[in-house]
Amino acid sequence: xxxxxxxxxxxxxxxxxxxxxxxxxxxxxxxxxxxxxxxxxxxxxxxxxxxxxxxxxxxxxxxxxxxxxxxxxxxxxxxxxxxxxxxxxxxxxxxxxxxxxxxxxxxxxxxxxxxxxxxxxxxxxxxxxxxxxxxxxxxxxxxxxxxxxxxxxxxxxxxxxxxxxxxxxxxxxxxxxxxxxxxxxxxxxxxxxxxxxxxxxxxxxxxxxxxxxxxxxxxxxxxxxxxxxxxxxxxxxxxxxxxxxxxxxxxxxxxxxxxxxxxxxxxxxxxxxxxxxxxxxxxxxxxxxxxxxxxxxxxxxxxxxxxxxxxxxxxxxxxxxxxxxxxxxxxxxxxxxxxxxxxxxxxxxxxxxxxxxxxxxxxxxxxxxxxxxxxxxxxxxxxxxxxxxxxxxxxxxxxxxxxxxxxxxxxxxxxxxxxxxxxxxxxxxxxxxxxxxxxxxxxxxxxxxxxxxxxxxxxxxxxxxxxxxxxxxxx
Amino acid sequence: xxxxxxxxxxxxxxxxxxxxxxxxxxxxxxxxxxxxxxxxxxxxxxxxxxxxxxxxxxxxxxxxxxxxxxxxxxxxxxxxxxxxxxxxxxxxxxxxxxxxxxxxxxxxxxxxxxxxxxxxxxxxxxxxxxxxxxxxxxxxxxxxxxxxxxxxxxxxxxxxxxxxxxxxxxxxxxxxxxxxxxxxxxxxxxxxxxxxxxxxxxxxxxxxxxxxxxxxxxxxxxxxxxxxxxxxxxxxxxxxxxxxxxxxxxx
Amino acid sequence: xxxxxxxxxxxxxxxxxxxxxxxxxxxxxxxxxxxxxxxxxxxxxxxxxxxxxxxxxxxxxxxxxxxxxxxxxxxxxxxxxxxxxxxxxxxxxxxxxx
Amino acid sequence: xxxxxxxxxxxxxxxxxxxxxxxxxxxxxxxxxxxxxxxxxxxxxxxxxxxxxxxxxxxxxxxxxxxxxxxxxxxxxxxxxxxxxxxxxxxxxxxxxxxxxxxxxxxxxxxxx
Numbered sequence: 001x002x003x004x005x006x007x008x009x010x011x012x013x014x015x016x017x018x019x020x021x022x023x024x025x026x027x028x029x030x031x032x033x034x035x036x037x038x039x040x041x042x043x044x045x046x047x048x049x050x051x052x053x054x055x056x057x058x059x060x061x062x063x064x065x066x067x068x069x070x071x072x073x074x075x076x077x078x079x080x081x082x083x084x085x086x087x088x089x090x091x092x093x094x095x096x097x098x099x100x101x102x103x104x105x106x107x108x109x110x111x112x113x114x115x116x117x118x119x120x121x122x123x124x125x126x127x128x129x130x131x132x133x134x135x136x137x138x139x140x141x142x143x144x145x146x147x148x149x150x151x152x153x154x155x156x157x158x159x160x161x162x163x164x165x166x167x168x169x170x171x172x173x174x175x176x177x178x179x180x181x182x183x184x185x186x187x188x189x190x191x192x193x194x195x196x197x198x199x200x201x202x203x204x205x206x207x208x209x210x211x212x213x214x215x216x217x218x219x220x221x222x223x224x225x226x227x228x229x230x231x232x233x234x235x236x237x238x239x240x241x242x243x244x245x246x247x248x249x250x251x252x253x254x255x256x257x258x259x260x261x262x263x264x265x266x267x268x269x270x271x272x273x274x275x276x277x278x279x280x281x282x283x284x285x286x287x288x289x290x291x292x293x294x295x296x297x298x299x300x301x302x303x304x305x306x307x308x309x310x311x312x313x314x315x316x317x318x319x320x321x322x323x324x325x326x327x328x329x330x331x332x333x334x335x336x337x338x339x340x341x342x343x344x345x346x347x348x349x350x351x352x353x354x355x356x357x358x359x360x361x362x363x364x365x366x367x368x369x370x371x372x373x374x375x376x377x378x379x380x381x382x383x384x385x386x387x388x389x390x391x392x393x394x395x396x397x398x399x400x401x402x403x404x405x406x407x408x409x410x411x412x413x414x415x416x417x418x419x420x421x422x423x424x425x426x427x428x429x430x431x432x433x434x435x436x437x438x439x440x441x442x443x444x445x446x447x448x449x450x451x452x453x454x455x456x457x458x459x460x461x462x463x464x465x466x467x468x469x470x471x472x473x474x475x
Numbered sequence: 476x477x478x479x480x481x482x483x484x485x486x487x488x489x490x491x492x493x494x495x496x497x498x499x500x501x502x503x504x505x506x507x508x509x510x511x512x513x514x515x516x517x518x519x520x521x522x523x524x525x526x527x528x529x530x531x532x533x534x535x536x537x538x539x540x541x542x543x544x545x546x547x548x549x550x551x552x553x554x555x556x557x558x559x560x561x562x563x564x565x566x567x568x569x570x571x572x573x574x575x576x577x578x579x580x581x582x583x584x585x586x587x588x589x590x591x592x593x594x595x596x597x598x599x600x601x602x603x604x605x606x607x608x609x610x611x612x613x614x615x616x617x618x619x620x621x622x623x624x625x626x627x628x629x630x631x632x633x634x635x636x637x638x639x640x641x642x643x644x645x646x647x648x649x650x651x652x653x654x655x656x657x658x659x660x661x662x663x664x665x666x667x668x669x670x671x672x673x674x675x676x677x678x679x680x681x682x683x684x685x686x687x688x689x690x691x692x693x694x695x696x697x698x699x700x701x702x703x704x705x706x707x708x709x710x711x712x713x714x715x716x717x718x719x720x721x722x723x724x725x726x
Numbered sequence: 727x728x729x730x731x732x733x734x735x736x737x738x739x740x741x742x743x744x745x746x747x748x749x750x751x752x753x754x755x756x757x758x759x760x761x762x763x764x765x766x767x768x769x770x771x772x773x774x775x776x777x778x779x780x781x782x783x784x785x786x787x788x789x790x791x792x793x794x795x796x797x798x799x800x801x802x803x804x805x806x807x808x809x810x811x812x813x814x815x816x817x818x819x820x821x822x823x824x
Numbered sequence: 825x826x827x828x829x830x831x832x833x834x835x836x837x838x839x840x841x842x843x844x845x846x847x848x849x850x851x852x853x854x855x856x857x858x859x860x861x862x863x864x865x866x867x868x869x870x871x872x873x874x875x876x877x878x879x880x881x882x883x884x885x886x887x888x889x890x891x892x893x894x895x896x897x898x899x900x901x902x903x904x905x906x907x908x909x910x911x912x913x914x915x916x917x918x919x920x921x922x923x924x925x926x927x928x929x930x931x932x933x934x935x936x937x
Contacts, residue, residue: 004560004669004679011567012666018574019659054560056678057543061518061527063560095578102571109564117899121564124906128568131913132575140921141933144848147917151855151910152842155862158903159835162896163496166507166869169517186501190492481843489836493829509828510873512893519870519893523878536885549878549894550793550901558898565902572909576916587816615796623792623879627905631800638808689880709905713805716912720812720919745826752830759834759857763841768849768928775853778834782860785827789867790877790892794900798863801908806856813915814849817922 001042003052003065006075006108009034014101024097025090031101032086035079035108043072051114051174059114060172066114073306074111074237081229081313082107088321088437089222096133096222103129103226107234116161116171119238123202124154130231133223134215142214149201149211157198160191167191177246184250192247196257199242203235204290206264216283221324224279228286228320229313236290236309240297249298258298262389264291269393273400278323278333281400285359286316288393292374295386301377307370315355315367318441322352335404340411347436353405354442360398365446522553537690545686545695546620554625555698559680562701563665566708570662573712576719584722586648593643601643608636616706620695626702630709637714641721649718654711661708668697668704748788755781772810779803828868834861848918848928852911859907863900870896 013031017024049068053059082104086093093100102125109122127150135143165171167187168179180188201208216224243249249257265288272284289312296305326341327333342349358367371394378387496506507513514520521527525534525542534542546552554562593601609632615622616629640647672681687694755778762774779802786795838858845851870893876884878894918928925933 002673002679004673008666008669008679011563012663012670014567015570015659015662015666017659018570018662019656052679054679055556055672056676056681057527057557061521062557098574099571099578102567105567106564117558117902118561118564121561121568121902121906124910125564125567125571128571128575128909128913131917132571132578135575135579135917135920138924140917140924141930144914144917144921144930147910147914148842148851148855151914152839152858155835155855155858159862159865162866162869162899163506165517165896166512167504169519171518183503185504187495187499187504187506190495478844481840484843485836485840488839489832492832492836496832507869509825509868510871512870512872514872514891514893517893517895519895522894523887523891525887532887534880534887536880536882547880548793549880549891550897553894553898554901561898561902565905568906568909572913576912579913579916579920621879623877624796625793627901628797628800631797631805635800635804635808638805690882713908716809717805717812719916720809720816720912723816749826752826756830756833756837759837762853762857763837763845763850768847771850771853775856778857778860782864785864786867789827789871790875791867791870791897791900792877792879794863794867794897794904797901797904801904802860806908806911809912809915810849810852813919816919817928 001045001050001052001067003067003112004054006035006038006079006112007105010101010105010108014098014105017098017101024095025093028086028093028097028101031104032079032083035104036083039072039076039079042067043076046072060170060175063118064114064172064174065112066174067112070241070302070306071111071237074233075108077306077310077313078107078111078230078233078237081225081233081317084314084317084437084441085222085225085230085321088317089220089225092220092222096136099129099132100226103133103230107230110234111237114173116164116173116176117158120154120158120161123157126231126234127151127154127202130227133226134219136223137218137220139214139218142211146211146215149208153198153201153208155198156194160194160198163191163194164188173241173246180246180248182248184248186250188247189250189253192249192253195242195247199235199239200260202231203239203294204232204264204287205294206260206267206287206291209264209268209287209290212283212287213280217277217280219279219324220328221321224283224320224324225317228283228316232286232290233309233313236293236297237306239294240302240305243297244300244302254298258295261291261294261298262386264288265295265393266389269396273396276334276336278335278338278404279320279327281335281404282316282320282323285397286312288397292390292393295390296374296377299378299381299383299386301374301381304370304374304377307366307373311358311367311370314441314444315359318351318355318437319359322348335407339407340409342408343411349409351437351442352408354446356401356405360401361394366444522549522557525552527557534689537688540686540688542686542689544682544698545689546698547690547694548620548622548625550623551620551625551698551702552695555620555695555701556682559669559701562705563669563680566662566665566705569709569712570658573658573715573719576716580719580722580724583725584719585725586645587721587723589642589645593645597643601639605636605640608639609633612636612706612710616702617699618692619702619706620698621690621692626705627709629702629706630711631713633706633710634713634717638717641717648722649714651715651718654715654718657707657711658715661704661711665701665704665708668701672697744788748785751781751784751788755785768814769811772807772814775810776803776807779806828865831861831865831868834858834864837861846930848921848930851930852914852918855914856907856911859903863903863907866896866900866903870894 010031013027017027052065054063106122106126113119131143131147168176170176204212268284268288272281275281293305293309323333358365361367361371375387524532525544526532528543544552544556612629612632615624616626619625637649669680672683673679675683682696684696686696758774758777762771765771783795783799835858838854841854872892875890875892878891
């Protein structure tokens with residue numbers, strides 16, 4: 001496998017697209033397809049982890065890309081989500097194909113890279129692409145807030161890794177994890193705080209997630225799924241790697257981060273519960289899920305965390321695209337305005353329902369497997385109060401998703417739907433693609449919920465350090 | 476009130492930073508103080524000896540030959556050889572932000588009048604200086620492996636020379652089509668050189684040309700080529716940004 | 727003997743001068759930074775930013791980083807200032823000075 | 825030694841500006857001040873006392889001399905260019921905001937976008 005291709009091909013496509021603007025969407029489709037096929041193919045033939053050195057300079061001196069089971073699963077998830085998003089919202093892309101290509105390259109880079117500064121570069125590319133995408137709906141003020149916060153955060157991240165460079169003399173994550181070993185250094189506390197603050201903005205953790213609401217409240221399906229699903233995947237996968245494979249957190253830092261993540265989880269679910277607009281509910285639910293994933297990573301539960309993440313991002317693609325589409329066609333995404341809409345349009349109603357039920361974690365859905373794994377893992381680790389919090393929060397989640405579903409399926413008083421403006425544009429034929437895709441995803445979610453997951457486990461069996469340390473030369 | 480809160484917050488952060496960096500009690504791992512750095516503890520030592528993949532150790536100016544990275548300027552050898560992937564990303568950052576600026580300010584555009592009416596001498600003098608600046612810019616990025624500078628400042632100087640033309644002439648407008656073409660071609664060639672290295676050497680962005688003698692103009696393998704591409708790309712992208720800012724949308 | 731003595735004395739002087747230059751530059755950067763943030767007119771704020779950038783160039787040269795100094799001089803204090811000024815220029819109202 | 829402290833202080837000045845100012849242009853200026861401080865800090869990390877600039881010339885002609893650390897220089901070059909990109913984008917946004925609301929003050933722009 002040559003992981004550099006996952007980054008180089010979209011970039012090349014972007015550079016060509018800017019010369020020949022007419023074929024930009026063709027190039028986007030080709031690059032997305034290439035990435036999807038290439039990752040899936042490599043996952044099938046995957047045997048053991050490799051470290052790909054860029055420019056044939058052995059690590060830690062050159063930049064290396066790390067392809068182990070973990071990053072491979074992350075990359076597959078990312079490229080699947082990205083392909084779904086592009087396919088579902090193809091009409092919305094407009095002039096933004098080049099931006100999407102660059103963000104695809106950047107997100108793949110974020111997951112694969114084995115160098116802290118290279119991660120910074122990819123984060124900045126991704127962030128700039130996100131700023132441009134979020135300015136699509138002309139809410140410049142929110143985009144500006146996002147930009148200021150994001151730039152400050154990445155500056156702090158850079159500050160953190162420079163301090164680490166001063167302490168250890170390297171930026172390579174494998175080299176670093178070897179130097180750190182299992183020791184908790186007091187001097188590492190400051191750079192780690194800065195690094196996590198920097199990552200938290202993109203990963204949407206609580207004190208730094210203020211930008212999400214403004215940016216996404218009115219977002220269309222493309223921008224919404226890009227931020228909620230694709231960016232969340234890349235950032236959280238990288239977050240997990242930093243927490244679990246590289247840095248050893250001191251107890252104080254761990255407790256602090258756990259408190260932040262749990263607060264994110266509970267407060268965001270509470271906020272989602274109190275909202276009436278579909279997209280606001282979904283974005284708060286995403287923030288909450290980010291919190292849950294970070295909690296799991298902090299407890300060393302990598303597989304459950306990835307499962308919860310996968311459940312969240314794939315379900316959210318369907319949920320957000322459907323919501324944004326309904327809002328676009330009816331002028332509102334208030335759940336009481338949309339009463340009974342699924343009764344008329346069953347096809348994507350079913351897809352939406354399946355995704356929502358998977359989010360809640362009902363049995364026989366993928367979400368159930370994910371949550372069950374998480375709870376069992378936490379209980380085995382001797383945790384009592386975290387599972388209780390997660391269960392309570394799941395109940396809240398269940399209540400508001402059920403409220404959405406009952407409202408959207410029950411027509412209520414007759415003619416409710418007709419009151420909406422632009423209702424004449426609301427034609428079934430526009431939704432055939434969306435309906436079919438949501439049905440297929442629904443089926444996959446159900447299948448993943450029923451089938452055993454032993455096959456995935458093999459990607460996580462390999463211990464990151466033990467394998468990778470063999471492939472590093474003396475440094 | 477707001478200012479007071481800001482000052483208190485900033486002071487807290489400051490105390491945190493200074494306390495953790497300079498007054499740490501941990502003896503096992505300490506922040507290296509300013510100037511008291513031992514390069515042997517860092518990866519940089521091997522960049523200076525150019526011995527990442529093995530090698531004799533001592534590099535001498537105008538004598539050593541056929542090294543893994545043939546640039547006399549160490550910063551250039553890091554930027555274009557050892558950490559070339561970062562540089563590709565860096566170029567992409569500029570690319571995407573130039574694209575974004577054009578997209579945001581977008582639409583059909585026309586020149587904005589300058590604050591003053593340029594006279595004859597200014598107009599023609601600017602053309603002269605323009606030529607000199609372009610030559611200087613080209614010199615800078617083609618000598619990036621020998622002298623300070625390189626692709627980024629070189630490209631910026633070219634962009635600055637175009638800025639000069641904008642300032643000196645109320646009618647002047649750079650040809651956006653050719654800027655886009657330069658940008659796209661230079662970027663694509665950079666990636667293609669990287670992919671070519673995969674075919675020839677097996678590694679993305681590897682240096683597949685002979686590196687020559689350290690200090691010669693024709694040395695460093697792909698470094699001069701890549702730096703020229705970067706210079707052209709940066710120059711056209713920054714010119715594009717300048718154009719977006721100097722013009723305004725046609726109503 | 728005398729020559730060596732003189733040389734060392736000169737070197738000591740050089741070090742002291744460099745340190746003084748460092749402190750002066752640093753102090754100027756901080757003062758101008760605060761002035762840039764509290765400036766009444768936006769144009770002044772931008773000019774101050776440009777000055778800080780120029781002082782940073784000197785700092786880079788003092789710390790033996792010529793590449794960075796060249797880049798910061800051209801990009802940081804040249805082009806960035808230009809696009810700041812153009813932004814202000816494009817949004818000013820008729821007859822208003824910047 | 826001083827210059828490193830000052831770099832950190834300059835970053836703090838930038839953060840102070842971001843926290844206390846509500847003017848779009850001033851906020852971008854503050855971000856730039858923060859970035860300059862950060863860049864000076866990174867370079868100061870690589871400084872070696874009595875080291876020479878990391879370029880082989882006919883005077884400094886051997887790698888056995890004591891050079892300053894070239895890696896932070898490469899990092900800062902990248903950071904400067906990224907900073908320009910972000911600043912340009914932020915200024916483009918500022919221009920659009922000014923066109924839409926007629927002001928640079930965030931507080932005068934009204935709540936809904």
